[in-house]
Amino acid sequence: MIVENIHDVQKKIKEACKRAGREETEVTLIAVSKTKPVSMILEAYQAGMREFGENKPQELRDKARELDFPLNWHMIGNLQKNKIKYVVGTACMIHSIDSVSLAEAVNAEAEKKGTRCDILLEVNIAAEDSKHGFNPEQIEETVRILCRCKNLRIRGIMTVAPYTENAEENRMYFRKMHEILIDINHKNIDNIFMDVLSMGMTSDYEVAIEEGATMVRVGTGIFGERMYPQKDNQGKK
Ligand SMILES: *Cc1c(COP(=O)(O)O)cnc(C)c1O
Numbered sequence: 208m209i210v211e212n213i214h215d216v217q218k219k220i221k222e223a224c225k226r227a228g229r230e231e232t233e234v235t236l237i238a239v240s241k242t243k244p245v246s247m248i249l250e251a252y253q254a255g256m257r258e259f260g261e262n263k264p265q266e267l268r269d270k271a272r273e274l275d276f277p278l279n280w281h282m283i284g285n286l287q288k289n290k291i292k293y294v295v296g297t298a299c300m301i302h303s304i305d306s307v308s309l310a311e312a313v314n315a316e317a318e319k320k321g322t323r324c325d326i327l328l329e330v331n332i333a334a335e336d337s338k339h340g341f342n343p344e345q346i347e348e349t350v351r352i353l354c355r356c357k358n359l360r361i362r363g364i365m366t367v368a369p370y371t372e373n374a375e376e377n378r379m380y381f382r383k384m385h386e387i388l389i390d391i392n393h394k395n396i397d398n399i400f401m402d403v404l405s406m407g408m409t410s411d412y413e414v415a416i417e418e419g420a421t422m423v424r425v426g427t428g429i430f431g432e433r434m435y436p437q438k439d440n441q442g443k444k
Contacts, residue, residue, distance in 0.1 A: 239426030317358035363403030381418035
């Protein structure tokens with residue numbers, strides 16, 4: 208099943224690239240394996256997947272330890288400062304940098320470990336109260352501050368677009384994200400060239416690709432629905 212899902216997603220990526228006049232190689236598919244067991248990640252690995260996304264620092268660290276293969280782990284979820292140690296040196300990229308102080312703490316941890324960390328700045332593109340991320344207007348000043356952090360490589364920007372049944376509704380947000388990336392690259396800020404646009408999930412990755420996404424993060428479309436354990440009878444949607 209997982210193998211077929213991966214082939215299906217890859218085919219749709221290919222078709223979206225074609226529609227947009229883009230090369231297939233410009234888009235990296237990240238299989239979002241959060242909450243899913245290592246056995247399913249192995250299945251995806253055997254189908255050729257090498258990029259995996261996790262949203263919990265310890266879960267990422269534990270899975271990376273258990274799966275001793277050349278995999279790339281992407282940290283895509285909210286990150287608290289006391290958990291940075293689990294991902295710096297393990298994750299190939301942190302997509303979810305949502306404050307200057309968090310980025311500076313990641314820089315410090317990377318320095319301590321003698322490494323450099325690739326990061327993306329998360330943008331709250333639809334200004335949703337429920338979402339983390341910078342406002343679009345804050346991106347330039349943030350980049351100008353963080354470009355001095357020697358152990359960070361600011362590779363680009365990421366967004367989690369609003370939940371919708373109709374992917375077309377997110378097209379304008381994806382387009383805005385692409386514009387932000389182009390604008391920043393035109394500013395000629397020291398050491399800054401951003402080449403990563405991480406956007407698009409199961410419900411809208413084809414539209415995201417048409418609007419310039421270079422990384423899409425697909426969970427449900429590869430591994431199926433996620434089951435969350437009920438907590439205190441409150442459940443989680
Ligand atoms: C869970 C998650 C995804 C994948 O979502 P699906 O709808 O299952 O494809 C992508 N990005 C982030 C940040 C996530 O937390």
